[in-house]
Each structure stands twice: as C-alpha cells, then as structure tokens.
Amino acid sequence: MPRAIPGVLVECDASIKAIINRINDQHDHDFIIEDIDDEHVLIKSSKLDELKLLLKDALKDSVRENEDSSESD
Amino acid sequence: MSSTASQRALDYLEQLPGTTFTKLYQQPSTALAIFRRMLPHLAKNLVMAMLYMPAPFPIADLDAWIKPDSENAQAKDRALSILQRLRILEESDGRSYKLADAFARSLRLALTGGGNHRSFGVPCSTPDAKAMTVGWLDTFARQQWEAILYYVVGSVANATLGGEVQEISEGTKQLLQKGEFVTVKGSGARAATAITEKGFSFLLQEVNAQIWTLLIVYLEVSGELQMDPVDVLSFLFTLGSLELGISYSTSNLTPTQQQMLEDLADFGLIYRRATDTSRYYPTRLATTLTSDAPALPNSSLTATTTTQLNNNAANSTFDLAAQSEKGYIIVETNYRLYAYTNSPLLISILSLFTQLQTRYPNLITAKITKRSIQTAITSGITSQQIIEYLTAHAHPILRRQAPILPPTVVDQIRLWQIEGERMTAWRGYLIRDVGSQEDYEKAVQYAEALGVLRKEFRSKGWFFVSRMDQMSGYFKNLAARRREAMAAQAAASQSGRSSAAPP
Numbered sequence: 294m295p296r297a298i299p300g301v302l303v304e305c306d307a308s309i310k311a312i313i314n315r316i317n318d319q320h321d322h323d324f325i326i327e328d329i330d331d332e333h334v335l336i337k338s339s340k341l342d343e344l345k346l347l348l349k350d351a352l353k354d355s356v357r358e359n360e361d362s363s364e365s366d
Numbered sequence: 367m368s369s370t371a372s373q374r375a376l377d378y379l380e381q382l383p384g385t386t387f388t389k390l391y392q393q394p395s396t397a398l399a400i401f402r403r404m405l406p407h408l409a410k411n412l413v414m415a416m417l418y419m420p421a422p423f424p425i426a427d428l429d430a431w432i433k434p435d436s437e438n439a440q441a442k443d444r445a446l447s448i449l450q451r452l453r454i455l456e457e458s459d460g461r462s463y464k465l466a467d468a469f470a471r472s473l474r475l476a477l478t479g480g481g482n483h484r485s486f487g488v489p490c491s492t493p494d495a496k497a498m499t500v501g502w503l504d505t506f507a508r509q510q511w512e513a514i515l516y517y518v519v520g521s522v523a524n525a526t527l528g529g530e531v532q533e534i535s536e537g538t539k540q541l542l543q544k545g546e547f548v549t550v551k552g553s554g555a556r557a558a559t560a561i562t563e564k565g566f567s568f569l570l571q572e573v574n575a576q577i578w579t580l581l582i583v584y585l586e587v588s589g590e591l592q593m594d595p596v597d598v599l600s601f602l603f604t605l606g607s608l609e610l611g612i613s614y615s616t617s618n619l620t621p622t623q624q625q626m627l628e629d630l631a632d633f634g635l636i637y638r639r640a641t642d643t644s645r646y647y648p649t650r651l652a653t654t655l656t657s658d659a660p661a662l663p664n665s666s667l668t669a670t671t672t673t674q675l676n677n678n679a680a681n682s683t684f685d686l687a688a689q690s691e692k693g694y695i696i697v698e699t700n701y702r703l704y705a706y707t708n709s710p711l712l713i714s715i716l717s718l719f720t721q722l723q724t725r726y727p728n729l730i731t732a733k734i735t736k737r738s739i740q741t742a743i744t745s746g747i748t749s750q751q752i753i754e755y756l757t758a759h760a761h762p763i764l765r766r767q768a769p770i771l772p773p774t775v776v777d778q779i780r781l782w783q784i785e786g787e788r789m790t791a792w793r794g795y796l797i798r799d800v801g802s803q804e805d806y807e808k809a810v811q812y813a814e815a816l817g818v819l820r821k822e823f824r825s826k827g828w829f830f831v832s833r834m835d836q837m838s839g840y841f842k843n844l845a846a847r848r849r850e851a852m853a854a855q856a857a858a859s860q861s862g863r864s865s866a867a868p869p
Contacts, residue, residue: 294799294845295797295798295799295800295801295809295841296797296798296799297795297796297797297834297837297838298795298796298797298798299794299795299834300793300794300795300796301791301792301793301794302791302792302794302796302820302821302830303789303790303791304789304790304791304792304821305788305789305790306788309788309789313789326796327796329796329823329826329828330823330826333821333823335796335830338793341791348788348789352788
C-alpha cells in the first residue's frame with residue numbers, strides 16, 4: 294500500500310546538507326523526517342522557518358562574508 | 367490610457383457577469399468611454415459600421431470585408447474576441463453578429479446627443495464665487511497622488527525627507543494594504559509599513575496605470591462594502607468625460623456615488639470644498655482616466671533635474687511619461703549610482719535598494735552594495751525588479767550604449783539574490799512504497815500529467831508531489847480496481863468450481 298508523508302522537500306548542495314544534518318543532530322532529531330539522498334531531505338513543515346534561521350546563523354559562522362569589498366575604491 | 371492600464375481595466379471588466387454589462391451600458395458615457403479607450407481600431411470600425419444596421423450582420427459578409435492574409439485575419443480575431451468579451455457583440459443564430467441593444471442605443475445617444483440621461487455630468491448652474499483654476503487643481507491632484515506613492519515607498523527615508531509630503535487618509539491606507547501594496551509589520555504605535563513586491567511594481571507603472579490599478583482594488587473592496595459596482599464603474603467612466611476646470615453638481619448622483627466623492631477626493635481625482643458639498647471639480651487625474659493625455663503635468667515631486675528638463679519652458683509642459691523616457695540614473699561599473707533628481711519620492715525609491723551617500727541640489731549619489739540589495743530582497747523586492755527599474759530610468763548617456771547597464775553590476779545584483787537562497791524548499795507529500803516498478807511508473811506519469819510532480823527519486827522508488835488530493839483518489843481507485851479484480855477472479859474460480867461440481 295502506498296504511503297504519503299506530508300512535509301517540506303528541501304533541495305540543497307551536499308555541503309548545506311551536511312549543515313542541516315548537524316543542526317538536526319543538535320536538536321533532538323526534530324527536523325528531518327526522511328533523509329533521501331545527498332542533496333534532498335524531507336523535513337517537518339512546522340520547522341522550516343526555524344531551520345532557515347539556524348542555517349543562516351551557521352553560515353554566518355563558517356563563511357566569512359566579504360561585506361565591504363564594494364565599499365572601498 | 368496606456369495599453370497596460372486599459373489591459374488592467376479590461377481584465378477587471380471581463381470577469382463581470384453579463385447582467386452587469388447590460389446595466390453599465392445604460393449610460394451613454396460608459397458606452398462611449400469603452401468604445402474610445404478599450405477597443406482596437408478595427409473593432410471601432412466594426413462597431414461604427416454596425417451601429418445603424420437594421421438587421422444582424424452575416425458573418426460571411428464580415429469575412430469578405432477583411433483581407434484574407436494571416437496578419438489581417440489575426441487582427442480580426444483579436445477585435446472580435448475583445449468585442450465579445452466586453453459583451454458588445456452578440457452572435458445570433460451562429461451565422462451573424464449584432465451589437466448588444468443597450469450598448470448600441472447608448473452609443474448612438476452619446477454620438478448624436480439627445481435624451482435626458484445626464485450621464486456626462488451636470489455642470490453647476492450657478493457660477494462658483496471662488497472658482498478653482500486649472501493650475502490649482504493640477505497642484506492639488508499631484509499632491510494627493512504623490513502622497514499616496516510616497517506612503518507606498520514607506521518610511522525608509524521619511525525621517526530625512528519628512529515634512530515635504532503630506533499624510534494620506536486612513537481609508538486610503540487601508541485600501542493600499544488591501545491591495546497588498548504595503549504590509550504592516552508590528553502593531554499599535556510601533557506599527558511600520560513596508561513596501562511589497564506588488565507595491566514596487568505598482569510604483570514602476572506610469573501614473574494612469576497606477577490610478578487604474580488602485581481603482582480596481584477600490585472596485586473590489588466596494589463590492590464588500592455593499593456599494594453597487596455598476597454605480598461605481600459608471601461614475602468612473604462619467605468622470606472620464608468631464609471637463610477640467612468646470613464645477614459639476616452633486617445633485618444627480620446616486621447615494622453610492624455621493625459616498626465615493628470623499629474617497630476620490632482622497633486620491634486627488636476630484637476636488638470638493640468641505641464647506642460647499644453641492645459642487646465638485648474633476649482634476650486632471652479624473653478627466654484623463656479614459657484618454658491618452660498625461661495624467662500629471664508639472665510634477666515637481668517626481669521632477670528629475672536632467673539638464674534638458676531644467677529650463678522652465680520644458681518644466682511647464684513635460685509629463686511623467688516623457689520624463690521616464692528621459693531617465694535620470696547613471697550606474698557605473700564600480701557600483702556607484704548618480705541620480706539627477708531632487709524629488710523626495712524618487713530619492714525614497716532609490717533608498718529602498720541603494721545606500722545613499724550625498725545629496726546635492728540637483729543630484730544625489732548612492733552606492734549599490736550587497737547589504738542594500740539584500741535588505742531590499744528581504745522586504746520582497748526582487749533583483750529582477752531592481753534591474754528593470756534601473757534600466758527603465760537610465761540616463762540618456764547610458765542609453766547610447768548596449769547593454770544599458772554595466773553587465774558586472776547586473777550580474778552581481780542577481781548573484782546577491784541567489785546567495786541568500788542556499789536551499790529551495792517545497793511543501794507537499796513524499797510518496798513511497800508504491801508497489802511494483804510498473805505501478806511506480808504509472809503513478810509518476812499520472813502525477814506528471816496532473817502537474818503536481820516535483821521530484822522523483824527513481825533509485826528508491828519514491829516521488830514528491832505538491833498536492834495529494836487527486837493522487838490519493840488515484841491510489842484509492844487503483845486499490846478498488848485491484849480488489850474488484852481479485853473478487854472477480856475469486857468469484858470466477860468459485861463459479862468454475864461450482865459449475866464443475868453438480869449441485
């Protein structure tokens with residue numbers, strides 16, 4: 294019998310996927326419903342906004358933003 | 367009315383029921399306004415030809431009038447489709463066309479005069495002691511309308527430019543929110559409005575299209591307020607036929623139209639003295655509703671200060687359309703931006719997506735930075751809209767080159783938008799355990815035909831759909847068919863056995 298699981302399908306590249314996995318581990322596995330493959334993951338609908346925020350924070354820590362490159366000339 | 371503006375009005379009219387059209391066409395002013403603004407030339411020709419025809423016009427004769435090559439045939443199809451969508455042309459018994467009775471009668475009245483329909487407004491019989499000049503009315507209309515635009519742009523730059531522009535009424539604010547031009551963030555005293563994607567494309571239109579966009583929101587809301595849309599629409603079309611600088615009497619207006627006067631005064635379409643409610647003056651915004659003329663002359667708030675425009679002679683005659691063709695923005699490859707303007711409105715628009723640096727009397731300098739673009743994108747403006755705005759308002763010097771904007775800047779604006787989007791997300795349903803490979807293929811094909819398939823993971827035998835209702839129907843039917851087949855098979859084997867065994 295076919296099963297249908299409601300949720301949000303997230304598509305991203307493998308590096309972002311790794312961060313999402315880490316966030317999931319840090320939060321009692323409360324985000325991911327189904328780990329599909331390296332670039333796709335199904336997460337809980339209610340958690341999408343929270344995940345976006347956490348991902349943004351994580352990126353801010355790991356990727357140095359070159360904010361002022363266009364300021365100086 | 368520009369093509370976009372008439373398109374907007376047309377889209378609204380089309381979805382009205384047929385009876386509304388019959389009521390609308392009772393007014394000669396409406397019939398005339400629709401005839402002169404909404405119809406392509408060929409359609410006008412057809413209407414004029416058929417206006418005094420005593421009998422329906424056979425389709426075969428119509429085809430004989432039009433050259434059979436593909437270009438003309440297309441024009442004919444377009445004209446006929448518009449005429450039919452506006453319920454002007456009716457097909458009788460499938461072989462001939464006739465004009466709708468109400469429309470034909472009203473248009474004849476409008477063209478040749480006669481009748482006591484009063485649908486072109488009734489000028490005040492007594493002269494106004496303090497008659498309003500055309501110049502004053504133009505200034506009034508401009509102030510009212512630009513205050514609305516300024517409100518849409520939002521409070522970003524209001525702190526520095528405040529005082530130059532007046533407040534708009536509470537009703538208009540609600541209307542702008544209803545039309546999703548602005549959203550309100552926070553509540554109570556700290557509530558602040560912010561422009562939306564829709565609001566930004568509203569700003570990018572020319573004035574006449576903006577008025578129609580707002581009026582159509584007004585029409586939609588007026589239905590909820592128990593105002594008769596026929597009354598509202600026919601009054602708008604009447605306004606389009608009034609003469610600038612003459613006061614009209616309010617005595618022949620319906621209660622709905624009396625109620626509208628106040629709102630229209632807020633938009634700057636009419637002017638009415640608080641002390642004398644028996645007369646109103648249409649402004650240029652209203653009288654150009656159904657015409658080609660520019661809606662806002664001598665617009666100081668949006669005035670740009672490009673050199674050609676700076677002499678006074680040009681200033682008094684130029685209009686917004688010509689001005690947006692002139693353009694006032696120079697973008698350099700180093701992300702610097704120079705805008706020849708002293709208008710608070712244009713400066714506010716620029717401040718939505720650039721970092722303002724210096725303001726000179728006729729020029730402001732600004733810089734496109736990652737931060738400024740991403741702030742704009744967070745508030746719902748897209749990189750595409752920013753690029754379109756810069757292109758549409760590029761200075762003539764930039765226009766001489768192709769491409770108009772420096773490609774590096776355009777690409778970078780796009781990249782800054784993509785950068786914020788590290789992942790894409792779709793809401794929907796993951797379907798798994800479909801069964802055999804063949805069942806899987808069929809289910810995926812069905813989902814694709816419905817247009818709900820988002821992604822398939824063939825190796826796992828899973829797929830993802832955006833909507834489930836029809837898919838679950840499909841699976842239920844499939845299961846039901848399976849059960850029936852099994853039951854039939856069982857019954858067949860049962861009956862086979864029973865027939866084999868004698869009773």
